[in-house]
Amino acid sequence: MAAIQITQVEKRYKSLQALGGVSLSIEEGEFFGLLGPNGAGKTTLISIIAGLTRADAGRVTVQGYDVATDFRAARQHLGVVPQELVFDPFFTVRETLRLQSGYFGLKNNDKWIDEVMANLDLTNKADVNMRALSGGMKRRVLVAQALVHKPPVIVLDEPTAGVDVELRQTLWKFIARLNREGHTVVLTTHYLEEAQALCNRIAMLKNGKVVALDTTAALIKRISGSMLVLHLRNGGLPQALRAQLLHPDAPEGDYGSPNTYALRINDYAEIEPILAAVRLSGAIIEEMQLQQADLEDVFLQIMDGEVVR
Numbered sequence: 001m002a003a004i005q006i007t008q009v010e011k012r013y014k015s016l017q018a019l020g021g022v023s024l025s026i027e028e029g030e031f032f033g034l035l036g037p038n039g040a041g042k043t044t045l046i047s048i049i050a051g052l053t054r055a056d057a058g059r060v061t062v063q064g065y066d067v068a069t070d071f072r073a074a075r076q077h078l079g080v081v082p083q084e085l086v087f088d089p090f091f092t093v094r095e096t097l098r099l100q101s102g103y104f105g106l107k108n109n110d111k112w113i114d115e116v117m118a119n120l121d122l123t124n125k126a127d128v129n130m131r132a133l134s135g136g137m138k139r140r141v142l143v144a145q146a147l148v149h150k151p152p153v154i155v156l157d158e159p160t161a162g163v164d165v166e167l168r169q170t171l172w173k174f175i176a177r178l179n180r181e182g183h184t185v186v187l188t189t190h191y192l193e194e195a196q197a198l199c200n201r202i203a204m205l206k207n208g209k210v211v212a213l214d215t216t217a218a219l220i221k222r223i224s225g226s227m228l229v230l231h232l233r234n235g236g237l238p239q240a241l242r243a244q245l246l247h248p249d250a251p252e253g254d255y256g257s258p259n260t261y262a263l264r265i266n267d268y269a270e271i272e273p274i275l276a277a278v279r280l281s282g283a284i285i286e287e288m289q290l291q292q293a294d295l296e297d298v299f300l301q302i303m304d305g306e307v308v309r
Contacts, residue, residue, distance in 0.1 A: 001063070003028045003153050004153060007058055008023055008057065008058040019048075021209065022058070022205070022210055030185070030201060032185065032187070032200070033201070033216070034203055035188065035189070035202060035203070036204055041205050041207075043083060051071050078154075079148075080155045081142050081159050082157055089129070089130055090130075093144075094126045096141060097141075101149065116148060120171070120174060154175070154185050156175070158190065159189070187199060192294070196216060226291065227263070227265070228289070229290075230278065230288055233259065233283065233284045235282050236283065237261045237278070237283075245262065271290070
C-alpha cells in the first residue's frame with residue numbers, strides 16, 4: 001500500500017489550471033522530494049492532500065484512506081508543516097502543542113511533546129508565549145505541531161524558508177531519524193542541495209504537470225552527466241567540440257567569462273580526446289575544472305524545456 005496515492009488530480013482556479021492530471025505514488029518509508037518553480041502547483045497539491053482544498057477531479061489517499069471521503073482517518077495519518085507562519089498568540093509553546101494533541105484525541109501526551117521539543121531545541125521556550133518567539137522559533141513550533149500525533153506520513157512545505165543554518169541542521173537531523181524509523185516524508189523546497197542530500201526519489205512539477213519522476217541519482221546521471229569547464233587562450237573552442245557544449249545557443253565563450261566553455265561529458269574517457277582536440281587547434285588551456293552534475297543542473301534543464309519522465 002502506498003503512503004500517498006495521487007491519481008489524475010486536477011484543480012482549476014477560474015482560468016488558471018493549477019494541476020492538470022497529476023499522478024504520483026509515494027511508497028511507505030520514502031523520503032520524497034516534490035520540486036518545481038513558483039506557481040508549478042506544489043502547494044495546491046499539498047493542500048489537496050491535507051484536505052484544505054478539494055480537487056476538481058481525481059483521487060488522493062493517505063495510507064489507503066481517501067482524503068475526501070475518509071477525511072478523519074486520512075488526517076490522523078498525516079502531519080503537515082505549512083509554508084506560512086500560522087500561530088495562536090494567546091498560548092505558550094507547550095499549551096499550543098497540548099491543544100494540537102487534543103485535536104487528535106490524544107490525552108497525556110506530554111512525554112512525546114517533551115521529546116519533540118527537545119529534538120527541535122524548544123525546551124527552553126516551552127513556557128514562552130508564541131507571539132514572543134522569533135520567526136525561526138515559530139517555524140520550529142509549526143514542525144512540532146505537525147509531529148505531535150506521531151503521523152506515519154509527514155509533509156514539509158518549504159520548512160526551512162528564511163531560517164538559519166542551526167534550525168536546518170536541527171530539523172533535518174530529527175526528520176532523518178523519523179524517516180529511519182519508518183515515517184514517510186514528503187518535502188518541497190527551493191534549496192535543491194537539501195533535496196539532493198535527503199530525498200531518495202524526486203518528482204518535478206511544471207505548469208501543473210509532472211515533468212520528471214525518478215530516483216535522485218538516476219535523474220542526475222540521466223540528465224546532466226558531468227561538466228568540463230575550459231578557459232582558453234589563443235583561440236576558441238574547436239568546431240568539432242561544439243556539439244558537447246552545455247549551452248550551445250549561448251554567445252561565443254559565454255559561461256561566466258569570455259573564452260570559457262562548459263562541455264557535457266558522460267565518461268572520464270572523453271576528457272583526453274577533448275584536450276587533444278583543443279591542443280591540436282592551437283588554443284592554450286589556462287584553466288580547467290571538472291564539475292559533477294547536481295540537482296540544480298537537472299532542475300534548470302528540465303524547466304528550460306527538456307522533459308524527462
